[in-house]
Amino acid sequence: MRTFLLLSLLSLLLCCASAGKGGQCRKPIVRKEWRSLKKADRLQYIAAVQCLLEKPAVTPSTVAPGAISRYDDLVATHINQTMSIHFVGHFLPWHRLFTLYYEKLLREECGYGGAQPYWDWTLDTPASQFVKSPVFDPIYGFGGNGPLIPVNASNNEVPGRTGGGCVEAGPFVNMTVHLGPFASLERNDQCLKRDLAPAYAATYLARDKLDSVMSQSDYGWMARTLEGGTAWEDSQVHAGGHFGVGGTYGQMGDPFASPSDPIFWMHHANLDRVWWSWQKKDLGQRRRDVSGPMFLQDWGNAQGGNVTLAFPLSLGYNNWDATIADMMDIRRLCYTYDKLY
Numbered sequence: 001m002r003t004f005l006l007l008s009l010l011s012l013l014l015c016c017a018s019a020g021k022g023g024q025c026r027k028p029i030v031r032k033e034w035r036s037l038k039k040a041d042r043l044q045y046i047a048a049v050q051c052l053l054e055k056p057a058v059t060p061s062t063v064a065p066g067a068i069s070r071y072d073d074l075v076a077t078h079i080n081q082t083m084s085i086h087f088v089g090h091f092l093p094w095h096r097l098f099t100l101y102y103e104k105l106l107r108e109e110c111g112y113g114g115a116q117p118y119w120d121w122t123l124d125t126p127a128s129q130f131v132k133s134p135v136f137d138p139i140y141g142f143g144g145n146g147p148l149i150p151v152n153a154s155n156n157e158v159p160g161r162t163g164g165g166c167v168e169a170g171p172f173v174n175m176t177v178h179l180g181p182f183a184s185l186e187r188n189d190q191c192l193k194r195d196l197a198p199a200y201a202a203t204y205l206a207r208d209k210l211d212s213v214m215s216q217s218d219y220g221w222m223a224r225t226l227e228g229g230t231a232w233e234d235s236q237v238h239a240g241g242h243f244g245v246g247g248t249y250g251q252m253g254d255p256f257a258s259p260s261d262p263i264f265w266m267h268h269a270n271l272d273r274v275w276w277s278w279q280k281k282d283l284g285q286r287r288r289d290v291s292g293p294m295f296l297q298d299w300g301n302a303q304g305g306n307v308t309l310a311f312p313l314s315l316g317y318n319n320w321d322a323t324i325a326d327m328m329d330i331r332r333l334c335y336t337y338d339k340l341y
């Protein structure tokens, strides 16, 4: 008991020395749903994203020739770690850190005054509502679909996909994506593509899917239910947002380069809100509950054990590392959500 106390005290001290990732928080910033933001705030957020797209990268071009902008630093980090941050116990903590860092960059390097917004996709189902989501608005949103590109037999067809070409409207029509597809870190200039799949999205982003995540009693199964499996029919809310927006050809459907689409952060902020909503139902217990494999889909722990609170999380060249323990309580990270599930 005494050792435990000493250790928690020590970790508290450590946390407070590393600016921004913990310590005293007088006034947490409040993450809100996109459509509930004032229009001027939505435009300010989009402007900050565009600012990040223009700032120079910190990642050395020798390791990632395609990392041109400060925004690309994050895409490169995600690409580089894709095989070790998905289908593992630290999937949610790593993405909590990743989204927190993005929010920090928008605020500290691009003058954004608010918090990272989230996209509550349950508000955009059934399928007939999906494309009308305020998130896809061409002025006060991220723009919508690309034109329909027939599927190439060598590609995996997302059921009910409707686009696949370069986004046709909105603030990111002229965005140049430098990285991807997939694991490549080479420079490969492309447009931003979307391939909306409304029926798929509506199935996997619906309230019943969310409820099955929320009703799990331990972290391991909650996280696994949220992330789903690797086949379309095993999809869950995480896949629903990625393939519902990215389909077959959009960056959101690329497990490696998905952060290339600025909608990524809206989706992951909402997944983070799902986790925090779940934690808040029994915070005493759930701010310490973590499990699941250290290695990709190693559910039987054949390659290694489960993660623990001490497990390290890294954002690579962004030089902003943490442990799972640091990510367990958002009150220490100085943000909150206006509403919980």
Ligand SMILES: *[C@@H]1O[C@H](CO)[C@@H](O)[C@H](O)[C@H]1NC(C)=O
Residues within 6 Å of the ligand: 059, 063, 064, 076, 077, 080, 081, 185, 316, 317
């Ligand atoms: C990718 O990860 C490896 C191993 O951690 C590291 O050596 C390399 O510098 C990383 N590259 C990028 C672009 O982050």
Ligand SMILES: *[C@@H]1O[C@H](CO)[C@@H](O)[C@H](O)[C@H]1NC(C)=O
Residues within 6 Å of the ligand: 152, 153, 154, 155
């Ligand atoms: C199908 O896609 C592959 C890989 O993207 C490409 O090499 C090939 O040329 C495409 N084939 C057709 C018929 O478009």
Ligand SMILES: *[C@@H]1O[C@H](CO)[C@@H](O)[C@H](O)[C@H]1NC(C)=O
Residues within 6 Å of the ligand: 170, 171, 172, 173, 174
């Ligand atoms: C995109 O580029 C075209 C051609 O340069 C320009 O006419 C258009 O205004 C640009 N759109 C946006 C949203 O920046």
Ligand SMILES: *[C@@H]1O[C@H](CO)[C@@H](O)[C@H](O)[C@H]1NC(C)=O
Residues within 6 Å of the ligand: 219, 220, 221, 224, 291, 292, 293, 306
């Ligand atoms: C590893 O985590 C899973 C949940 O993902 C859990 O069911 C299992 O009991 C854990 N294994 C051990 C040895 O704690």
Ligand SMILES: [Cu+2]
Residues within 6 Å of the ligand: 078, 085, 086, 095
């Ligand atoms: Cu990811």
